[in-house]
Amino acid sequence: MKTRIDLNADAGESFGRWRLGHDEALLPLVSSVNVACGWHAGDPAIMRHSVGLARSAGTALGAHPGLPDLAGFGRRALALSPREAADACLYQYGALRGFADAAGVRVTHVKPHGAFYGLTMRNPDVADAVADAVAAVDPEAIVVLLAGPTAERVAARGLRVAREAFADLEYDDEGHIVIEPDPPAKDPQACAEKAAGILRGHVTTRGGRRIEVDADTVCVHGDRPNAVEVATAVRDRIAAEGAALLPMGEVLARRGA
Template identity: 60%
Template structure:
């Protein structure tokens, strides 16, 4: 959260349809959010869906980011895979490059990179993976923002000189140690629960199911477009942000 102008980014994981199979409430969430992370074809998405997502971002003034994951269409990128640091870095650059090429065609700038699902989780657990991915993104384009879990993962890459946005999640549970619990089934969440989580984040903490609080400082809050009831969740979270006196605004690289 920017302490200078009282703004917070609200990002959505989107672009996760595949051909004729439609998934997610991207169209409904776009007017409520400020950034979108677009699947790049490995866990979901395809060139047409990616292009449509870029167009949606342009139409609604959303900051555009890549959302690279594992090559796991069946498991939607939420199953663990054995990638070395080099392989993880190459996977992120490969997928981000594909989205960037399509974005260039439409004259849309790429603002950030955020790993998806179990790849995101691997970067939390394994510093070597996180370092390799962060270094590769920085080599690709030092202006790109790397979106990482708020806390130690984000701070490590920030101290290593990377442009980082610390992220918290309004629709996920947290462990007692302050890490997200990836939800393979993506169950429906009560919108009020999501709004309460957003207020916790804005107040500088997340609370586990056991009531353990972990202090965090977040630059961006995430919602999942593919979660059942995503539009209701987004409306509740956006209202909670506004009622807290905050403005929803895309990440500003100059403040990171």
């Protein structure tokens, strides 16, 4: 049973006059936030605003680099070589660091978004390249990867990795998350129940298979229509299970990583 866990949310995913999510209400509910960096969503003004929100809420700030696909919100598959993936990550990570440095906020972690995250699941060389690129900029920065073989492979190389599980996504029988192109509303209590399972070290796939997970952080998606309700239910369930909610850096420190 986990006694401490991070709760992270993807945010900063508006663009220009187009608004998505309820970040002002969502960020105080989570301990870490992943801010879009302009390729799948977000723009300079949104990034600056999101950094300010994270600072005001006391939420650990992370970069959320995506594929260059605004129309598809970064959830359509594109083919990137490991070198291209590393460059895409660095470009977006660096952009957010500029806004964060100006505001006196540290970027503590980097989490690939959507189909970019899918590349790290399917291609170990991409996961390695992304992690190496982040570590070259800041050896203390954390890379967020799917709990299981993907995360353990990179962690075994001595890099800082937060092992992630998902309260609001389904898993296939291979243990991979099922990426939703346009996330619908989800039952908050069902998501809370999944989070409770993660605390106990397992998820159940949509095929009924039970898979062990060793997670440092649980994700909810900020672009889900009822993201605030989902995050509230998950946060309340974590507290009810007796687990402390901590930023992922503190969770890793307790793990000794």
